[in-house]
Amino acid sequence: MMINSTSAVRPMMKKLLVVCSVLVFCFSLYAESEKELIKKLPPPHRVWLSEEVVYIISSVEKEVFLQLESDRERDTFISAFWKQRNPNRNLPENEFKKEHYRRLAYVNNWFGKDSPAPGWRTDQGRIYITLGEAHSIERFESDNDLVPTVVWFYQGMAAKGLPDSFNVVFFKKDGIGEYELYSPVKFGPQALMRNFEGDATSYEAAYYALMDIQPQLAAVSLSLITGEPMGVNPSIASELLIREKIPETPQRNIKNIYASNFLKFKGQVEIDYADNFMESSSQLNVVLHPSGHYFIHYLIEPKRLSFEQYKDKYYTTLEISGNITDPSGKMLTQISRRIPLELSENQMRMVKDKLFSFQDMIPVIPGSYRLTIFLKNLTTKEFTSLEKDFVVPAREKLAISTLLLANRKAAAPSSVVIKPFIFDGSHLLPSPRNDFLAADNLELFFQLHGLSEDLIQAGFLEISLFRRGEKVFTKERLLRDLGSLPDVLETLPLKGQSPAYYNLKVSLLDQKKSEIATENADFYITPQPSLPRPWVVSVPTAVGDFSVFLNELGRQYIQSGDLDKARPLLESAFRQNPDSVRFGGDYCQLLLQKKEFAKVKALALPQVKEKSRFEFALPLGHACQGLKEFDDAIVFYADFITHFGANINVFNQIGECYFQLGNAAEALKAWEKSLELNPKQPRIREKVDGLKKTAK
Known part of the structure; x- marks a missing residue:
């Protein structure tokens, strides 16, 4: 039996040795690569x-x-490195950096x-840089029976994850050379x-x-x-x-997320x-609006929000920018x-000790997406970010939405x-950490989708902690x-529940009380x-301005x-707000x-002729060109340039209209102006060269 057991172990040992060899090889490659990268750095860095x-x-x-x-x-990274270690950003000098x-x-x-090495490379230098000055030092350097030894005593470092009091010992091995770090186990x-x-x-002994x-x-x-x-054994x-x-x-x-970001x-x-x-x-929640369109409601709570004071006022400006992309990275x-x-x-006195929460809502068409948001404080040059993946369902199937806890x-x-976060006549304040006091009420919101009339009449909802x-x-x-399906808003008093982690479960039951979701x-x-x-900042939209969302x-x-699917939405938005240049322009682009x-x-014609809205001159020019009304198209394109400046694409279209009218000279002028703005247009360059050859 022993022989069989040994023979079975040998192949495993060989595999283990191979794996270890590969790991050592990979580590040496990484170390070599890191060494090369360091060598390529400019000397100061x-x-x-x-x-x-x-x-x-x-x-x-x-x-x-x-x-x-x-x-x-x-x-800039070095500046961020020291800021992360600054114990008090309100002081003009970084005390940590100064001490380091x-x-x-x-x-x-x-x-x-x-030693030929500089002080920072010695064991004593490393410990001193890491821990600072010792509370006390004992030296044993003149006893003939001992090698020179120094004991550094530290205390009060429990907050740093170290023993409350401990010693660090250095000795001269064999009595000569530089002081080395002493290890009870090793030495x-x-x-x-x-x-x-x-x-x-x-x-x-x-x-x-x-x-x-x-x-x-x-x-x-x-x-x-x-x-x-x-x-009597080493520790x-x-x-x-x-x-x-x-x-x-x-x-x-140190929270390394700043470096990764x-x-x-x-x-x-x-x-x-x-x-x-x-x-x-x-936090992000996908919610079906009473209009039948889905919205994402999101909030972002930065760790701090700084203001600048001028006289008796406090000022700052927030910039929120970002995008929604599909899984391929295409911008929606x-x-x-x-x-x-x-x-x-x-x-300021009322909010200075509170968290800050920015909240917003955005309508989104069905699909799978990622929301990326950057929140910048333009006054203090601080920023934070949000990245969330989410799904907007294409059709309502039987399901319970994500639970929102406020x-x-x-x-x-x-x-x-x-x-944002107003549902069924109530404004909810969710915490992205889902943290509560024992005296709180837990306000629970969710939606039930895809309910049949039979299920509504005979089904049950069970909420459990x-x-x-x-x-x-x-x-x-x-x-x-x-009464407000698909919305469900329930209040759950937490009084009487002890401090702990909890799981909240919502179950949809049929008439036999079988769980179906x-x-x-x-x-x-x-x-x-x-x-x-937190105190909350959001930008409200008037109900009468719902056309913005459409x-x-x-x-x-x-x-x-x-x-x-775009057409009825853009048409409705424009019909509801015919004075909106943006809505009219978007609808024209669709058409x-x-x-x-x-x-x-x-x-577009009444917008230009009657209201002097020359933003519509561009789609009007395209429309006339599409209708082969080239003379009119040229006039409207020229109006657009007059009011909004030179435009490569507009010059190209003017050239095309003149070309279709048989006016090669004017076509050549328009295309040459376009090339002056951007010489890297092979197709236009080919047209110009062709006209010049014909003219010869």
């Missing part, structure tokens, strides 16, 4: 990365820094004198004595021998951690302390903002808002405005008693007496290539794509 911050930079930060492509990007460079100067001045007490004649493998020479040093020879219960916890915990201390409280957004966010990324929480729509904020001193419900401010898998609350409703959400009841709640949906259908030139002319 190479010194910064390899010498100045080598002990405090995280692996993520280092990886990002090595992928940056310009000195400006690197300098003080430590660096100190170690280069005082350590490394017995043992025997390494601290010059002439230990006992069993070199016995920690116990060495410990008692050292006790006879210097009890104080013997006390730290097996364990570096004050008060650790010990026998594994001490080994973890010096090999892992101390080296990780500078990175422990610096790289991720460096092409999308201006460089002035790149080192000012703020963490944020966010772009988002752009600019919101100036002005607060009085009294308003900690506050208020009566909607007005029935004449449309605002679970704590650690145990049901602690349940509520049942008849579907026919829910479910949806879940997790939330948390905190033991804290209070939670920070036009947006029509534009999205055009972008997706579905002109038939042009469908080659309905007469309709475009009928719509």
Whole structure:
């Protein structure tokens, strides 16, 4: 049996050796690659990365820094690096940075004198840069029985994930050279004595021998951690302390998301903002509007919102920009808002300790998408981001929508405005963290889609709370008693529930109470007496301006290539608001794509002739050109250029109209003007060359 067992293990061992060899090879390739990247850095940035911050930079930060492509990007990243470590951004000087460079100067001045390496490369230099000045230092450098040894004592570092009090020991191995970091496991007490004649493998014998020479040093020879219960074997916890915990201390409280986002957004966010990324929480819900169109309701809560004060007012301006894209990355729509904020001193006092929440809603046509939002504070050059994938269903099938959990419900401010997170006459305040107080009411909103009339009359809704898998609350409703379907808004008092993590489950039941659809959400009841709640900024839309949303949906259908679905939306938007130049222009563009030139002319001509809205001169020119009314087209194209300036495409169309009229000279003039604006037009260049040859 033993032979069989061994033969079975050998192939596994061979495979393990092969895997290990591959891993070692891959790691050596990565290390070599990193070394080459560092070598290619400009000298100041190479010194910064390899010498100045080598002990405090995280692996993520280092990886990002090595992928940056310009000195400006690197300098901006360095600025962000120090900002992340700044304990108080309100002070003019970064105290962390100041202290770090003080430590660096100190170690280069005082350590490394017995070594060709600079002080920062020594073990003492590394520990000093990482932990700072010791609380006390004991030196054992003049005892003939001991090798020179120094003990640094630290305390009060529990907040950094270290023992409350501990020692770091340095010694001169064999009594000569530079001080090295002492490890109880690697070296043992025997390494601290010059002439230990006992069993070199016995920690116990060495410990008692050292006790006879210097009890104080013997006390730290097996364990570096004050008060650790010990026998006569070296402390594994001490080994973890010096090999892992101390080296990780500078990175422990650094959130590397800023570095990842610096790289991720460096092409999308201006460089002035790149080192000012703020963490944020966010939420997105897809909701069917009573109009029959789906909207996404989203919120983003940045970690902070800064203002500038001028006299007794506080000012800032928010810019919200972004897009919605499909899975292939194709743009469905772009988002752009600019919101100036002005607060009085009294308003500032009311909100200064609160979170801030920006909320918005956007209509979206059916499909699978990704929402990307950048929220920028134009005053302080800070930004944060939101990225959420979502699906808008193409048709209503039996389903429960995503559950929306809110900690506050208020009566909607007005029935004449449309605002995000207003449902069934109530304005909800969701928390993207789903955190609640035990005294809160949990306001639950969701929608039931695809219900048959039979199910509405005979079905049930069950709402249950679970704590650690145990049901602690349940509520049942008849579907026919829910008067605002598909909307469901229920209040669940949390009073009496203990602080813990919970799961909320909504079940749709048929007349036999068989489960036919479910949806879940997790939330948390905190033991804290209070939670920070936000003040909210959103931009309301008047109910009478619903045409804005219809036009947006029509534009999205055009972008997706579905002109038939776009048409009634754009037409309705324009009919509801015939004074909107944008709506009229979008509707004209749709009709042009469908080659309905007469309709475009009928719509656009009165806008130009009677209302002097020369924005319509361009689609009017296209319409006349499509109708082969080339003389009129030239006039309207010229009107457009007169009012809005030179335009390459318009010059090209004027040239085409003259060409169709047989006026080669004027066609040549128009196309040559176009080429002056943009010489890289092979098709137009070919036309010009052809006319010039014909003229000869």
